[in-house]
Amino acid sequence: xxxxxxITLFPEMFSGPFSNSIIGRAxxxxxxxxxxxxxRDFAHDRHRTVDDEPFGGGPGMVLKSEPLLEAVQHxxxxxxxxxxxxxxxxxxxxxxxSRIASLGELDSLLLVCGHYEGVDQRFINEAxxxxxxxxxxxxxxxxxxxxxxxxxxxxxxxGVLGDEQSAELDTFxxxxxxxxxxxxxxxxxxxxxxxxPGVLLSGDHAQIERWRREQAVKRTQERRPELLEDxxx
Numbered sequence: 001x002x003x004x005x006x007i008t009l010f011p012e013m014f015s016g017p018f019s020n021s022i023i024g025r026a027x028x029x030x031x032x033x034x035x036x037x038x039x040r041d042f043a044h045d046r047h048r049t050v051d052d053e054p055f056g057g058g059p060g061m062v063l064k065s066e067p068l069l070e071a072v073q074h075x076x077x078x079x080x081x082x083x084x085x086x087x088x089x090x091x092x093x094x095x096x097x098s099r100i101a102s103l104g105e106l107d108s109l110l111l112v113c114g115h116y117e118g119v120d121q122r123f124i125n126e127a128x129x130x131x132x133x134x135x136x137x138x139x140x141x142x143x144x145x146x147x148x149x150x151x152x153x154x155x156x157x158x159g160v161l162g163d164e165q166s167a168e169l170d171t172f173x174x175x176x177x178x179x180x181x182x183x184x185x186x187x188x189x190x191x192x193x194x195x196x197p198g199v200l201l202s203g204d205h206a207q208i209e210r211w212r213r214e215q216a217v218k219r220t221q222e223r224r225p226e227l228l229e230d231x232x233x
Contacts, residue, residue: 001030001031001032001033001107002031002032002033002104002106002107002108002109002153002154002157003032003033003035003079003083003107003108003109004032004033004034004035004108004109004110004111004150004153004154005034005035005036005037005075005078005079005083005108005109005110005111006034006035006036006037006110006111006112006113006146006150007037007039007068007071007072007075007110007111007112007113008036008037008038008039008113008142008143008146009038009039009040009050009113009115009141010113010141010143011036011037011038013143013144013147014034014036014143014146014147017147017150017151018034022151022154022155022160022161023150023151023154025160026154026157026160029159031154031157031158031159031160032154032157032160034150035078037071037074037075039063039067039068039071040067041071042066042067042068042070042071042074043064043066043067049064050063050064050067050068051063051064051115051116052064054117058117059117060116060117061116061117062116062117062118062119062120063114063115063116063118063119063120063123064120065120065122065123065126068112068119068120068123068127069123069126069127072085072110072112072127075110079108081108082110082127083106083108083109083110084103084106084108084109084110084129084130085110085112085127085128085129086103086109086110086111086112086128086129086130086131086132086149087112087114087119087124087128087130087131087132087142088111088112088113088114088131088132088133088134088142088145088146088149089114089118089119089131089132089133089142090133090136090137090138090139091118091131091133092130092131092132092133093130093131093132093133094132094133094134094135094136095132095133095134095148095149095152097152097178099132100149100152100153100156101156103149103153104153104154104156104157109153111142111146111149111150112128112142113141113142113143113145113146114141114142115140115141115142132145132149133145134148134149176216177231178227178231179216179217179219179220179227179231180216180219180220180223180224180227181216181219182212182214182215182216182218182219183215183219185197185200189201197211199211
């Protein structure tokens with residue numbers, strides 16, 4: 001089972017993803033366990049303060065180290081050891097399929113949702129194993145990136161998808177050697193004059209695989225040519 005703990009200021013944002021689709025089924029079947037931890041529960045002043053003004057001036061607020069460190073210590077005590085701790089941050093390493101696959105091999109993950117102008121660097125130095133970004137843009141907080149990472153990691157766990165080959169043949173997955181997936185079709189075979197390529201109706205599986213490979217290379221060349229620089233791998 002994969003244990004995912006999430007430290008967040010907005011736990012209510014996760015209610016939808018936890019109860020629906022693949023993640024919801026994975027939780028219900030016991031393949032994944034997810035627990036939310038409200039960061040303000042680890043602030044001990046009257047106003048449950050978790051942020052303060054940045055030293056040196058400037059706009060915005062910075063998440064304080066103390067409540068974050070206490071939250072990590074709480075999760076560590078719950079799990080018996082410190083989980084691999086990820087801070088979702090625009091300054092992090094870009095999230096890739098290969099990184100998702102590596103994270104999916106772990107048994108315990110702790111996701112920390114950043115906010116405001118950032119997180120006190122001393123917390124990062126003390127408790128964070130890696131910072132991860134889901135793209136070159138800035139969101140209002142780390143909750144949506146945490147959901148993205150959680151969804152991507154969960155679907156790679158054994159037993160989560162109905163057909164294990166589905167993940168193996170995803171875009172970026174090993175089954176496609178890191179290529180984009182080519183076009184796919186379903187019924188009807190003729191839609192207002194747009195016909196499904198005949199090879200897909202031929203029943204010749206070897207020919208179909210060759211066609212799919214050719215289409216994957218073609219689409220990658222058109223849309224993400226940089227992925228072909230080190231290809232084939």
